[in-house]
Amino acid sequence: MGPQVNSHHNVLIVGGGTAGITVASQLKRKGITDIAIIEPADKHYYQPLWTLVGGGLVNVESTERPMMSVIPKGVTWIKDAATGIEPDGNMIELSSGRFIGYNYVVVAPGIQLNWDKVNGLSETLGKNGVSSNYTYDLAPKTWENIKKLTTGTAIFNMPVGAIKCAGAPQKIAYLACDYWKRNNVLDAIKVILVLPGPAIFGVPQFAKPLMDVVRRYGIEVMYQSEVVSVNGDTKEITVRDLANKDAENKVIHFDMAHIVPPQSAPDWIKDSKLADQSNPAGYVEIDKHTMKHTRYENVFSLGDAGSSPNSKTGAAIRKQAPVVVSNLLSAMGKTATQKSYDGYASCPLVTSHNRCIMAEFDYEPKPTPTFPILNMQKERYDMFLVKRYALPIMYWNFMLKGRA
Ligand SMILES: Cc1cc2nc3c(=O)[nH]c(=O)nc-3n(C[C@H](O)[C@H](O)[C@H](O)COP(=O)(O)OP(=O)(O)OC[C@H]3O[C@@H](n4cnc5c(N)ncnc54)[C@H](O)[C@@H]3O)c2cc1C
Numbered sequence: 001m002g003p004q005v006n007s008h009h010n011v012l013i014v015g016g017g018t019a020g021i022t023v024a025s026q027l028k029r030k031g032i033t034d035i036a037i038i039e040p041a042d043k044h045y046y047q048p049l050w051t052l053v054g055g056g057l058v059n060v061e062s063t064e065r066p067m068m069s070v071i072p073k074g075v076t077w078i079k080d081a082a083t084g085i086e087p088d089g090n091m092i093e094l095s096s097g098r099f100i101g102y103n104y105v106v107v108a109p110g111i112q113l114n115w116d117k118v119n120g121l122s123e124t125l126g127k128n129g130v131s132s133n134y135t136y137d138l139a140p141k142t143w144e145n146i147k148k149l150t151t152g153t154a155i156f157n158m159p160v161g162a163i164k165c166a167g168a169p170q171k172i173a174y175l176a177c178d179y180w181k182r183n184n185v186l187d188a189i190k191v192i193l194v195l196p197g198p199a200i201f202g203v204p205q206f207a208k209p210l211m212d213v214v215r216r217y218g219i220e221v222m223y224q225s226e227v228v229s230v231n232g233d234t235k236e237i238t239v240r241d242l243a244n245k246d247a248e249n250k251v252i253h254f255d256m257a258h259i260v261p262p263q264s265a266p267d268w269i270k271d272s273k274l275a276d277q278s279n280p281a282g283y284v285e286i287d288k289h290t291m292k293h294t295r296y297e298n299v300f301s302l303g304d305a306g307s308s309p310n311s312k313t314g315a316a317i318r319k320q321a322p323v324v325v326s327n328l329l330s331a332m333g334k335t336a337t338q339k340s341y342d343g344y345a346s347c348p349l350v351t352s353h354n355r356c357i358m359a360e361f362d363y364e365p366k367p368t369p370t371f372p373i374l375n376m377q378k379e380r381y382d383m384f385l386v387k388r389y390a391l392p393i394m395y396w397n398f399m400l401k402g403r404a
Pocket residue numbers: 014015016017018019020038039040041044046047048049050051080081082083108109110111133134135164165168266302303304305312313314315316317346347348
């Protein structure tokens with residue numbers, strides 16, 4: 001006999017991040033009762049602004065709110081971390097050892113940052129000129145490092161594999177260059193961007209204007225390359241050539257480095273029956289259109305933890321959430337409507353302190369602009385304002401409340 005459940009909910013949501021809170025709010029608006037969210041953190045973060053924190057344009061405190069303030073009224077908050085799921089027995093195990101049962105589960109614990117996959121990185125993070133916009137604590141360090149640098153070498157990287165906000169690794173390079181340019185020191189700084197793929201961006205329509213930005217700032221791009229180690233003491237970064245296995249690794253001296261770590265599903269998801277076995281990153285295996293698990297009828301997933309091959313962004317979640325909600329209601333027999341997600345994602349590619357290329361695209365990938373009458377394949381001031389001001393307002397006041 002399996003373990004006994006300590007409590008049970010109609011809909012259990014794992015993770016009170018962008019995806020979990022949005023889905024909970026929308027389900028509540030549809031009249032669904034007995035919803036619970038498993039979430040260990042005290043704070044909820046609007047991560048898209050961490051790029052602007054690193055670029056010195058936004059205060060980090062403005063990106064966080066108490067978790068309590070975003071959990072919809074009437075939804076139960078289980079303040080604990082999920083450590084396992086038994087989908088055949090419809091239950092989740094918590095770090096406290098308790099088991100919670102469910103009729104339906106929405107799995108949205110986000111993505112795992114694998115700092116240890118880059119040798120030496122954990123030891124030097126936040127020191128020796130090394131930072132990362134990928135955490136609340138480290139994003140302000142990026143700005144400190146940018147401000148301090150007046151000469152030398154700055155390295156920015158994007159790791160191999162799917163990551164959240166694939167544009168973030170290059171956006172911070174552009175913000176740094178813009179700052180150095182405005183302070184007349186850019187010519188004295190060698191800027192290197194290490195990318196795993198053969199192009200600056202996966203959607204050709206946006207890669208073209210981005211190459212103009214790269215040329216304007218004089219950035220040296222190392223394509224098909226990967227940062228494999230960071231030595232904070234000697235200030236050296238080792239880069240592997242992914243296109244040529246026999247090539248010797250390059251060792252580059254740096255004065256500042258912005259490092260984005262490799263990412264994957266959280267370990268407990270990877271080790272669970274929900275994982276996509278065809279991908280070592282182990283995301284929750286869902287149908288890319290219905291967001292329903294491919295093997296379990298009452299399991300849904302969205303956001304960074306799901307296997308759907310969209311660009312992992314909050315913008316994608318805005319389009320995924322109504323699909324999950326509709327298909328969940330349909331599974332409950334409450335509606336006949338089935339919805340389908342087309343892979344929409346948006347990446348506001350900030351290129352300076354007042355310009356942004358608003359890249360919106362779907363699975364194909366083809367551009368899917370919200371404002372088709374505007375030319376979105378160029379740097380725009382109005383889109384910078386959207387990124388800096390309109391999207392945070394939309395996020396806190398509409399999306400998290402299930403109204404967008
Ligand atoms: C630097 C940066 C820049 C970005 N820029 C943009 C952008 O410009 N535009 C955009 O749309 N997106 C951007 N994103 C991506 C966006 O923030 C994420 O895609 C989005 O937050 C994913 O939502 P999620 O709910 O899947 O995960 P998250 O929002 O990360 O939430 C996951 C939640 O699950 C909780 N959790 C973790 N483990 C467990 C567990 N075991 N049990 C229960 N709960 C757990 C966590 O505490 C967290 O609250 C950016 C991200 C970063 C880091």
